[in-house]
Amino acid sequence: KINLPVIRQYVDYLVNEQNVKNVFVNGTTGEGLSLSIQERKQLAEEWMCQGKDKLDHVIIHVGALNLPECQELARHAAAIGADGIAVIAPFFFKPTNKDELVAFLQKVASEASEVPFYYYHIPPLTGVKIRVEELLDGIKAQIPTFQGVKFSDTDLLDLAQCIHKNETGEFEFLYGVDEQLLGALALGANGAVGSTYNYLGRQTNLMLQAFAKPDFALAQRYQFLTGEFLNFVIKLGFGVAQTKAVMTSVSGIPMGPPRLPLVDASSEFVVKAKAKLDSIVWPNGD
Numbered sequence: 001k002i003n004l005p006v007i008r009q010y011v012d013y014l015v016n017e018q019n020v021k022n023v024f025v026n027g028t029t030g031e032g033l034s035l036s037i038q039e040r041k042q043l044a045e046e047w048m049c050q051g052k053d054k055l056d057h058v059i060i061h062v063g064a065l066n067l068p069e070c071q072e073l074a075r076h077a078a079a080i081g082a083d084g085i086a087v088i089a090p091f092f093f094k095p096t097n098k099d100e101l102v103a104f105l106q107k108v109a110s111e112a113s114e115v116p117f118y119y120y121h122i123p124p125l126t127g128v129k130i131r132v133e134e135l136l137d138g139i140k141a142q143i144p145t146f147q148g149v150k151f152s153d154t155d156l157l158d159l160a161q162c163i164h165k166n167e168t169g170e171f172e173f174l175y176g177v178d179e180q181l182l183g184a185l186a187l188g189a190n191g192a193v194g195s196t197y198n199y200l201g202r203q204t205n206l207m208l209q210a211f212a213k214p215d216f217a218l219a220q221r222y223q224f225l226t227g228e229f230l231n232f233v234i235k236l237g238f239g240v241a242q243t244k245a246v247m248t249s250v251s252g253i254p255m256g257p258p259r260l261p262l263v264d265a266s267s268e269f270v271v272k273a274k275a276k277l278d279s280i281v282w283p284n285g286d
Contacts, residue, residue: 002039003256004046011050013251018201022057022191023047024086024150028125029195029243032061033088034259037069041076048080056083059193062108063088063120071111078112085109086118086150089128098134102142109143116147122176123153133161136171150193152176156183163188178204179230182223185211195243199250200226203282221283232276233269241265242273249274 014020025047026032026040035043044060051058060082062073070087077085087108095101109117123129132149139146148171151159163173166188175184178194181204197204207222233242244255245265257264 002035002043003254004042006253006255007043007046008050009253011047011054013253014198014201015054017251018197018199019205020197020201021055022059023051023055024059024061024193026061027086027120027193028122028152029198029240030061031240031259031262033064034262037064037072040073044073044077044082045080048082058082059084059086059118061086061088061120063090065090065092067104067107070108074108074111074115078115082112082115084116084118084147085112086120088120088122089126089130091126091128094126094128095130098130098137101128101130101135102139106142109145113145115145117143117145118148118150118172118174119146120150121153122150131155131158131161133158133165136162136165140170146171148172148174148190150174150176151184151189152193154180156180156187159184159189160187179223179227181226182207182211182219185219195240196226196230198243198247199277200229203284206282206284218283225280225282229277229280233273236269236272242269245270246273246277250277 014023025044026035032040047058060077062070062077062085064070064073074085087105089095089101090104095104105119119135121132132151151173154177159173172190174191174193175181175189176193178196181192203222207219210218210222241258241262242265244258248255249270
């Protein structure tokens with residue numbers, strides 16, 4: 001079951017310990033698609049409430065398998081003052097081309113006509129592999145609130161073509177593959193949304209600062225160390241359940257088990273992952 005009272009502690013931890021002031025609610029790591037519509041609304045409301053005057057941006061994922069639920073969640077997000085909404089492609093009956101996907105997204109975005117809209121591109125989970133480069137052509141005419149893309153794919157060629165087309169800078173590209181963030185930044189990504197930023201947010205912000213200076217050697221060091229940890233845990237079996245376990249271990253905040261069909265991380269995983277993370281010496285002395 002969702003644990004609403006812990007969100008206040010969670011917000012404070014992100015802001016004060018990780019220097020993370022922008023959140024993406026009800027996404028993959030938050031198991032948004034495993035929650036009921038009512039649960040998703042409750043979580044969105046609690047993040048907006050606890051984040052008031054603490055968080056800079058709250059983007060709420062409102063994607064679902066059916067259009068009416070997406071629209072209901074979009075209306076709700078607008079009503080509670082969300083800074084943005086995002087939608088994945090429906091992934092049982094899938095759109096087979098750009099026009100079908102844009103038609104679906106437009107029907108959702110129009111229910112929150114004042115709220116910036118992001119397409120959440122995550123083909124490894126949705127199986128919808130329509131290239132974002134193709135999607136962007138003419139999208140602003142059909143979705144006036146279109147703000148950008150949460151790009152959670154390893155296809156850096158597609159990302160590069162998107163950014164190359166975005167010469168006026170009207171769109172944002174938030175990259176979602178944490179171990180490749182530096183590569184995406186080099187191509188022109190504007191920011192990132194990822195699970196590791198829950199517990200490695202401070203280090204990632206330092207990487208962003210190093211990249212902006214630019215101190216590429218220092219930025220590389222941060223990226224390589226993040227990759228070292230992820231490479232280690234991926235070999236053990238790393239997913240949403242294991243992310244919750246790592247976050248609980250690092251933060252002390254009880255993130256709880258996942259919802260079936262996901263199963264909880266093993267105690268052996270937690271011990272090994274924590275030991276690995278503790279062994280990493282970061283450039284800032286941590």
